[in-house]
Amino acid sequence: MESTELVEVVLPGTVEPEELQFRRGDIPAAGAGQIVVRMEATGVSFAEQQMRRGRYYDQPPFPFVPGYDLVGTVLTAGPGVAPGLVGKRVAALVKVGGWASHVVLDAADAVEVPEGVGAAEAETLVVNGITAWQMLHRRARVRSGGTILVHGANGGVGTVLVQLARAAGLKVIGTASARHHDALRRLGVTPVDYRTEDVPARVRELAPGGVDAVFDHVGGRSVIDSWRLLAPGGTLVSYGSAATRDDTGSKQWPVLKILGRVWLWNALPNGRHAYFFNVWAGRALNKDRFRARLSADLTEVFRALQRGEVTARIAARLPLTQVAEAMRLAESGTVAGKVVLIPGHEGPDAPSRS
Template sequence: MGAEQLTQVVLPGKVEPEGLLIRHGAVPVPGPGQVVIRMEATGVSFAEQQMRRGKYFDQPPFPFSPGYDLVGTVHATGPGVDPDLAGTRVAALVKVGGWASHVAVAAADVVPVPDGVDAAEAEALVTNGITAWRMLHHMARVKAGQTVLVHGANGGVGSVLVQFARLAGVKVIGTASPRHHAALRERGVTPVDYRSEDVPARVREIAPHGVDAVFDHVGGRGVLDSWRLLAPGGTLVSYGSASTRDVGGSKMWPVLKTVGRVMLWNALPNGRHACFFNVWAGARRKDSFRARLHADLTEVLDALRRGDIDAPIAARMPLARVAEAMRLAESGTVAGKVILTP
């Protein structure tokens, strides 16, 4: 049997999905404090959709290998790392580089995956699960009996968010296209068709006094409606700008515009609160960031292991079919996350 070989996807520039390249080379050697993970599952998130358009606000220069997170088995350990970590299944949040058969990661950044948990299901909950958990419990601080609005309730983050909200005893209103309404009702969500219905009017019918929190990944002008739908004391959590994905111009402008609105709204004496969520907030304080990441992802994966939540997976495809996977993820027709396997 021959030596293992590295296979990775490279994003050479602003290209259509078919312009993604497959490259082969030597498996990386872990440096001091590092491990090399043999990837078992990675995924297509909104971040990579922005990156291929050059629209992700802090992406590296082209060319680079995308891939926001991954789950796999520790293949090798570097100097200063416990060699017993080899063979352990772990998850890692990496921002770039995850679309590869082997990925070098700081050992301090990996989180153990519980025994018996499927790698693809764990992968679907790395970025999406941390995002949903933190927004719900750390930013909006929801309580049982409250009502929240989740935009894109069938999406990668939304589908996890509604599950954690229902577990917390929270009533959920979720926007989605009609094809997803039956599945949302099964989760106890009141669905709203964002394509044919007047969303603010419909939400007002369901929650006449407003909602206690809105989770908005859409951005653009629609975030104004999200703010107006808040009840007194409510919280708007903005965590993306999907509506500007295909719009030209500065990649920083949508983020800066949202942050500016958040600052303005929070200066108003109306008892409501707005915030902008970024999973990398506080990353410069490495020790505290890693501790929080480890704690939150452990909560999420333990909930999956217990069966309290499931991991919505839209499709599983091999890395070699990354263009097809990207097209599917960008189609707006799927529920859950598109997973890539070696």
């Protein structure tokens, strides 16, 4: 039955998951150039875990509705939008606002989901897929036969990244806790246990000449080690500071330190390159170019899914009304894949742990 009211999750401050609030109201109307999307799947990403702690470097002031991305069906369209878009399943990257039954978007920010791709499956590949694709193909650009190191290879971005890399003919070394090693081996990844092994020493054993690229979401000391593991001409792509998730103090400082190191390393005359990847980079300068690139790259990720090069790993599906449980599960480190939130009238699936 079609919902007749808006339900959204509100993050009121730095609170425990159980203190997230619900707000109800009328379904919004689409303005000029806008669409209203009936959410079918949204997810719990690392960004929301940081936002809950007030640690995401450019989060809005409290209170706000979290939700970094979503997939849903276009319910209505405003003036200036092609009427054929109504009824189509679309995906969107929104940064905030996705944890709601209905979301208003600029139509230009919506990317059509191919026929035959389910909402929850597509959801696992929106922010994770676009991040992995752009870091691998637009930043690192490692030639077939090269070797890369992926930190957190079992995580949301890491899982997609290693599969895209294997499809591109790359050798992959991936860090993860031991419980995930068998799954990584099945993907063709050489696993390294970051808890029990000396990661830099082990990577040097596996790649004595250095690796062609490192993808580092950990931040802190890990970024320095990652830079030192690069082969001549190699590329470091830093895309987070997970190590500082539970720290106190300035939420900008960990990122600013990485940016400072990136600037310094790129000034060195050694042929190596470093980037701090932000999926939103370039949007403020050229919105049309940003949208075109995002649409093209996310479409490539969906095609990779259809070809079987990438699998959609759903850790659990929980109704929006069980968002506290979903966040606890995502933060537990015990699940493989992405925790997906679905409309509140649907029942939960059991989580798949590994």
